[in-house]
Amino acid sequence: MSDFRWGLGHLSLDFVATLGARRGNPVERLGAPEDLAEWLTTAGLLGGTGPSAIPTDAQLDDARLLREATYRVLTAGRLGAAPSADDVDLINRYARGAVAALQIGPGLRVVRLATDPVAVAVTELARASVELLTGAELSRVRQCDGCSLLFLDRSRPGQRRWCSMGSCGNRRKTSRYRAKRDGVAEVPRRRPGVRLPME
Numbered sequence: 070m071s072d073f074r075w076g077l078g079h080l081s082l083d084f085v086a087t088l089g090a091r092r093g094n095p096v097e098r099l100g101a102p103e104d105l106a107e108w109l110t111t112a113g114l115l116g117g118t119g120p121s122a123i124p125t126d127a128q129l130d131d132a133r134l135l136r137e138a139t140y141r142v143l144t145a146g147r148l149g150a151a152p153s154a155d156d157v158d159l160i161n162r163y164a165r166g167a168v169a170a171l172q173i174g175p176g177l178r179v180v181r182l183a184t185d186p187v188a189v190a191v192t193e194l195a196r197a198s199v200e201l202l203t204g205a206e207l208s209r210v211r212q213c214d215g216c217s218l219l220f221l222d223r224s225r226p227g228q229r230r231w232c233s234m235g236s237c238g239n240r241r242k243t244s245r246y247r248a249k250r251d252g253v254a255e256v257p258r259r260r261p262g263v264r265l266p267m268e
């Protein structure tokens with residue numbers, strides 16, 4: 070599955086968004102190691118496409134654990150609550166994981182050597198979480214009124230309600246406009262004669 074969501078303002082938030090619809094029936098977009106490989110590659114954290122770059126099942130578990138701990142600590146941090154010590158420990162542990170060795174390559178280009186590129190990518194994700202959770206931008210993390218994804222509000226007033234005007238913001242505006250035009254409340258309309266299961 071490749072309907073990943075990008076552009077939420079921070080790598081960590083794009084990562085957290087790989088579990089969609091948290092308020093309803095969550096959608097797991099990292100269902101298989103190949104999904105994680107695709108996400109990491111698109112994020113620029115995984116370079117090659119050789120066999121060594123496909124995560125193991127254990128690494129997929131690692132990534133999901135890191136993601137969920139990040140989400141919970143983000144939520145606590147946004148609301149001014151104390152985060153779980155276990156979650157903080159888990160993120161810190163991954164942030165101490167494998168790193169790439171920087172080497173000078175041909176033409177003075179940097180070469181990143183890693184025996185386990187996926188482990189390095191997970192470390193970099195954990196470091197991104199540390200950076201977001203301990204930085205000033207934490208106070209700018211919002212939850213979208215439409216899709217419930219977390220996003221970074223970099224606008225000057227800091228009062229954004231939607232992850233993007235192009236998707237959630239526009240949908241809401243359009244439904245409000247239609248409701249106003251038709252003189253009806255903003256509720257889903259159904260065809261006459263169609264009975265809902267609960268009726």
Ligand SMILES: [Zn+2]
Pocket residue numbers: 213214215216217218231232233237
């Ligand atoms: Zn949204």
